[in-house]
Amino acid sequence: MWNRFKETNSASRAFLVAGMIWFVLGTLYGLVCAIHLMAPEFFNNIGPMVFGRTRPSHVNTSLLGFVATTLIGCALYYVPALLRTRLWSEPLGWCSWLFWNVTILSGPLTFSFGISQGREYAEYIWIFDVSVMLALLTLIVNMVMTVAQRVENTLYVSVWYAMGAAVWTSLVYPIGNVMWHPSTGAMPGLIDSIFLWFYGHNVVGLLLTPLAIGAAYFVLPRVTKTPLYSHTLSLVGFWTLVALYTHIGGHHILQAPIPNWLKMISVVDSMAMVIPVATVLVNLWMTVRGRSVALWANPAGRFVLAGTIWYLITCVQGPFQSLPVVQRITHFNNWTVGHAHIAVFGFSGFIALGALWHILPLVSGRRVYSDRLVNLQFGLVSFGLIGFFFVLTIAGLIQGSAWLNGETVYKVLPQIAVYMAVRATLGLFIITGALIGLYNVVLTLWRGEPIVRVADGEVRNS
């Protein structure tokens, strides 16, 4: 039994499987939320099913459970692989897995009964914040020690991003969750919103973004069998990300009476975010140029490529909606929910899925059970997400322009009812994609065709 925890890549595998389980659970919660917004009386008076409790379960289980867990699983494979060594300690990797997943599981279990810190993206109660911190610290120790024992001298950019994500988040998380106030996890008054959005933006900017970019930098050159276009560009992208992303959280609370200088910095540097984004995308797309057909034909490569396209759309929309004049229409309504889905799911979630399908054979020694199911999953989730983007953006514009004209909130609801119904229906496509993904992962591990490794780490049929 103990030997199983020492098996090479076992911790990575465990993270990948957990990520797919959270994908299913997270999207099921999303559907419950969507049904509520379509027909509020549907789950009436069932405490654990009320919107205020299912929404945090959906958001945390999808964002930290599905996306981050899957991407951490990928990092636990590619960090040692790129350094031509093994993970320093598989059992320590399992400890990270336990601490991390206990927290994710705690979400639905506590939120359903109203036990929550009540701050968006920072709902986990203090004891589970401690568990997240233990997960991050054990991950950092494992990665640092893996770097220390490396055979390969060059630290490829994916290693930078994976370590950056763990180190930055270990700093951002306790601050944003105000961990020195265990009873509330909050600061008194308005200042709390500054702390919260410092964290809220960085959990996507300094956890999901670097993990997703690190995975894309690993997968794309391998699928197309081309070297990275520019190591220098990759470093520019890395350092400008941390220089700019860290202090733009204020763009979430431009309508609140926070200091003007903070709003100014948030808006100006939101615009400047085009630098890290363009640097990364140019570097990745130049790496795969001329090979897009081959890339698209590869099920994993297709997911990652689509993720980079979503990244572009997200990061054109992001700076635009950071402008106060735009937010007069887009803030507080479904426009932002549309942005959140194309960002967290389209960008980081698609890259997580692509990296999973690329890395699963490498950590399991088995071919993906069915490439056709991966392609089917791609079709289903793409259809669902493109649909989400359109209906939520339109619903947001209807709400925002009506409010600007002085209309009361409840009077606009009938106008967006149809969009809420379409969104719930589209959710079924995404849930089906999540279920197919879990099925395909389980069958790969259980019945996938074995592959043999050859010296350079490539795999071929046995």
Ligand code: HEM
């Ligand atoms: C160039 C980069 C980006 C900029 C400038 C940007 C800007 C913004 C702004 C201004 C908002 C708030 C809108 C409002 O409340 O009116 C927002 C919301 C959000 N963004 Fe981005 N974004 C960027 C990239 C990303 C990325 C890469 C992700 C995910 C990986 C992401 C995830 C989110 C999420 C989840 C929200 C919703 C927050 C909430 O619950 O209110 N964004 N973004």
Ligand code: HEM
């Ligand atoms: C079955 C598919 C899904 C459905 C039906 C769904 C539905 C919803 C609903 C109804 C909300 C609440 C919106 C509101 O407060 O007005 C929401 C929020 C959110 N969902 Fe999903 N979702 C789905 C999949 C996903 C996935 C796969 C992810 C990420 C990987 C995700 C990430 C988020 C985020 C970050 C928010 C917060 C948005 C914000 O506050 O702006 N969702 N979702």
